[in-house]
Each structure stands twice: as C-alpha cells, then as structure tokens.
Amino acid sequence: MDKTAILQKFNEHSKNTLMDTLGIEYIAVGSDFLTAQMPVNARVHQPYGQLHGGATAALAESVGSAASNFFIDQKTQFINGIQLSINHIKSKREGMVFATARNIHKGKTTHLWEVRIVDEEDHLISIAKMTNIVLNSSKK
Template sequence: MDKIKTLQILNNLNKNTLMETLEIEFVDVGEDFVTARMPVTLKVYQPYGILHGGATAALAETVGSCASALFVDTKTKIIKGIELSINHLKSKKEGVVFGIARPIHKGRTTHLWEIRIVDEEDNLISICKLTNIVLEKK
C-alpha cells in the first residue's frame, strides 16, 4: 500500500461532502488502521460551546467506512454503515480530534470497527463501534 497515494485518494473523496464541511482530513493509514483528524471549531460545536456528538459520529463513521472500503474491491462492492454506537467520555472545546479505526471483525459481508476519538494528547474523548455491510454493486 502506497500510504501517500491512499491518503490522497481518501481526501479527494471528501470534496463537496459533509466531510469537507467538517474539515475532516485523512492523516494516516496502515495495514490495520485508518486515522482522520477534525478541528474542533465553531463549526462542530453544540450550544454549550463544546464538540457536538453528531460531529464526533460523522468522524467515526467516516474513518470506519473508509477503512472497510480499503479492504474490499470497490469496483464490485459498496460499503454501507448499518449500526453506530458511541460513548462520549470527555468534552472538547478547541484543538483537534482524531478518529482511529481498527478492525474487530472483517468478514465477507460484515465488518465491525472500533473507533477511538482522541485529542492531541491521546486523551480518549469517545469510543465507538461501527458495523458496515459489504454489498454487491448493482
């Protein structure tokens, strides 16, 4: 896997999407993980001036879904998220958060990912599980 090329491809997919709006950027990829970052700014606040759980969910689903896509032939398969659960453990007011997706299960038709949302100092902000289904393209 060419890391730089893979990151470029993933980041190009973000154009004109929610990911671009939230400024989500893929920053690292390996054999068993994908990492993206998202700045914590007014764009992703909830009314109390802290990171919105929905923005965190968008980051989690983004890295988990893209991670699944790296493990299938996207010419013949499509990935769709079918369940996302998140526990928010700590609030965040500024800086950046990172979503790191690692596989729990990579089957033929379903993938299960653990996504850790951490800050710049590796403090755990949220812990997530995402289940994706792998479908044949029509």
C-alpha cells in the same frame, strides 16, 4: 498503492461532502488502521460551545466506512454503515481530535470496527463501534 496515494484518494473523495464541511482529513494509514483528524471549533460545536456528539459520530462513521474499503473489491462492491454506537467520555472546546479505526471483524458481508477518538494529548474523547455491510455495486 502507496500510503500517500491512499490518503490523497480518500481526501479527494471527501470534497463537497459532510467530511469536507466538518474539516475531516485522513492523515495516516497502516496495515490495520486508518486515522483522520477534525478541528474542534464553532463549526462543530453544540450551543454550549463544546464538541457536538453528532460531529464526533460523523467523524467515527467516516473513518470506519472508509477503512472498510481496504477489504472489498471497489469495482464490484461498496460499503454502507448499518450500525454505530458511540460513547462520549470527555468534552472538548477547541483544538483537534483524531479518530483511528481498527478492524475487529472482517467478514465477507460485514465488517466491525472500533473507532477511538482522542485529542492532541491522547486523552480519550469518545469511543465508537461501527458495523458496515458489504454490498454488490448492482444494488447501489
């Protein structure tokens, strides 16, 4: 499957989900990464007009979960996130943030991802570590 088709598939699966609500769009994929973007606007602000940490965490988990799909048999397996740890480094009020997931560990039953969230100028906004578990579809 070519890169454009992969991104289109991920974006199609996001329709009518939290990713769609937050405006998350998958924009780049490579052999060792997946990147998505999310607009920073009132929809993802906390009451003080800054990017909500929960929205940032949702972006990180979305990208980390989607990326694990490259390493499983999607006909017989699926992914569940089991742990997310995130540190918020810098606030943001408007513009765009970009989350890139890179694999740290690819096991048979768990995957570990580092997800870096940066702004348009590549300033670090947040950094996350996410663990996914690989489950058999019969347990879905």
